[in-house]
Amino acid sequence: MLPIVLHNYFRSSTSYRVRIALAMKGLSFTYVARHIRRGGNRMPDYLAMNPQGLVPTMVWPDGTVLGQSLAIIEFIDEMRPNPPLLPADPFGRARVRMLAQMIACDVHPVNNFRILDALRERFAADDAAVADWFGTWVKTTFEPLETILSSSAESGTFCHGDTPGLADICLVAQVVNNRRYDIDMSPYPVICGIVEECLKLSAFIDAHPTNQPDAE
Amino acid sequence: MLPIVLHNYFRSSTSYRVRIALAMKGLSFTYVARHIRRGGNRMPDYLAMNPQGLVPTMVWPDGTVLGQSLAIIEFIDEMRPNPPLLPADPFGRARVRMLAQMIACDVHPVNNFRILDALRERFAADDAAVADWFGTWVKTTFEPLETILSSSAESGTFCHGDTPGLADICLVAQVVNNRRYDIDMSPYPVICGIVEECLKLSAFIDAHPTNQPDAE
Incomplete structure (x- = not known):
C-alpha cells in the first residue's frame, strides 16, 4: 500500500x-x-x-x-x-465542530499570511499595524471561547470532556501561532490550561512546527 | 414540543x-x-x-x-x-466539506461586515478599496472552485452529483452576497449553472434574504 x-x-x-x-x-x-x-x-x-x-x-x-x-x-x-476525534453524540459533535470553527472560520482566515501581506501591500500597514490586526481577531474570538469553555459543563481536561479531539487540535495550532505575535494569553486561563494538557501528548509534540523537517 | x-x-x-x-x-x-x-x-x-x-x-x-x-x-x-446534506461515502463527504469550507473559511470570513468595517476604520479604506478587497477574495477562491467543479467527475447538476447539499448551500449564499458587490460572475459558468439550478428549488427561494421578515 x-x-x-x-x-x-x-x-x-x-x-x-x-x-x-x-x-x-x-x-x-x-x-x-x-x-x-x-x-x-x-x-x-x-x-x-x-x-x-x-x-x-x-x-x-x-x-x-x-x-x-x-x-x-x-x-x-x-x-x-x-x-475518535469527535464525540459520539450529535450535540457533542456539534459543540466540538462549533469550537473548531470559531478558530478555523473566525481567527485563522483573517490572520493568515495572504491577508497580512494584502494589508501591507494595499494599505501600507506596518509591522505594528499588522500585529494589532492579528491581535484584534485573536481577542475577538478568544474572549468568547474562554467564556464558553469556562462556563460549559461539557468542558473538561480538554475542550470537550477528558479526551482530546478536533477542537483541541484547532485551538493548539492557533495558540502556537499566537506565540509568534506575542499575544498576551493571560486573559485566557482555561484555554491555556487545555493547551498545556495537549502539549504534554506525543501527538501534539511530534506534530509541532519546530519538530518538522522543514523547520527553520 | x-x-x-x-x-x-x-x-x-x-x-x-x-x-x-x-x-x-x-x-x-x-x-x-x-x-x-x-x-x-x-x-x-x-x-x-x-x-x-x-x-x-x-x-x-x-x-x-x-x-x-x-x-x-x-x-x-x-x-x-x-x-441528506452530505453524501453517503467518506470521500464524498470529504469533498463536499472541502468545497463548503473553501467558501466558509476562505471567502466569507475575510469579507464579512466586521472585516470590511475594520478596513475602513483602521486603514481609511474607501468604498472602492473595500469593493476591490471583497472582489479579490471572491476571485481567489472562485477561480479554483470553478476549476474543481468543472474538472471533477463527481460534479453534477449540483456541486456533488445530482442532489443539492452542504456545498451548494454555502455556494449559493456566497453568490447571492457577491451580487451586492457587483462581482463579475462570467468567468464561472459552472458555478453559475449550479446556482441557477439551486435557485429553482423552493428551499433556496424561501430562505433567500429578500424573502425574510426583516428584509429591507
Whole structure:
C-alpha cells in the first residue's frame, strides 16, 4: 500500500492541525514540504492537486486527494475511527465542530499570511499595524471561547470532556501561532490550561512546527 | 414540543445557509431577527446564548443552543437525516466539506461586515478599496472552485452529483452576497449553472434574504 502523503509547511497552522490528527491516529505519512514563502504551493504539480494553492493537501493511499484541513481531519476520523476525534453524540459533535470553527472560520482566515501581506501591500500597514490586526481577531474570538469553555459543563481536561479531539487540535495550532505575535494569553486561563494538557501528548509534540523537517 | 428558533439576519450569508438547510429538511422555525447593523447581536440576551455575538444562533426544541453555521447544519443533518446534506461515502463527504469550507473559511470570513468595517476604520479604506478587497477574495477562491467543479467527475447538476447539499448551500449564499458587490460572475459558468439550478428549488427561494421578515 502506498503511504499517506501530506504536502504541508511546518509553520502553517492548518498543516499542524492535520499532522496532529494523523499522529493521534498513529498514522505515519510521507512529509512533503511546500514552502509557502518561496512559492512551493504555487508550483504546477501542486496546483494540479490543490487548485487553491493552499496547504495542506493530503493524498490518501488510494490516491484520494483532499484539501481543507477540517475536511481532511473528518475524513481521517471516518477512515480510522480510533481514537475518535469527535464525540459520539450529535450535540457533542456539534459543540466540538462549533469550537473548531470559531478558530478555523473566525481567527485563522483573517490572520493568515495572504491577508497580512494584502494589508501591507494595499494599505501600507506596518509591522505594528499588522500585529494589532492579528491581535484584534485573536481577542475577538478568544474572549468568547474562554467564556464558553469556562462556563460549559461539557468542558473538561480538554475542550470537550477528558479526551482530546478536533477542537483541541484547532485551538493548539492557533495558540502556537499566537506565540509568534506575542499575544498576551493571560486573559485566557482555561484555554491555556487545555493547551498545556495537549502539549504534554506525543501527538501534539511530534506534530509541532519546530519538530518538522522543514523547520527553520 | 417547542419550536426550533433561529436568531439570524436576513442579509447574513451564514444565516441564509442555515435557513436553506432547515427548509430542505422541511423544518419550520421561529424567526428572530437580529439586526447586526443596529446591535441586535450585541444585546445581553443574545450574548448569553452566543458569546461571539455572531449570527446565526439556533435553539433546538430540547434547548440545545448552537452557533457556527456549518456546525449547526451538520447537527440538523444528523438529527433529521432526510434528505441528506452530505453524501453517503467518506470521500464524498470529504469533498463536499472541502468545497463548503473553501467558501466558509476562505471567502466569507475575510469579507464579512466586521472585516470590511475594520478596513475602513483602521486603514481609511474607501468604498472602492473595500469593493476591490471583497472582489479579490471572491476571485481567489472562485477561480479554483470553478476549476474543481468543472474538472471533477463527481460534479453534477449540483456541486456533488445530482442532489443539492452542504456545498451548494454555502455556494449559493456566497453568490447571492457577491451580487451586492457587483462581482463579475462570467468567468464561472459552472458555478453559475449550479446556482441557477439551486435557485429553482423552493428551499433556496424561501430562505433567500429578500424573502425574510426583516428584509429591507
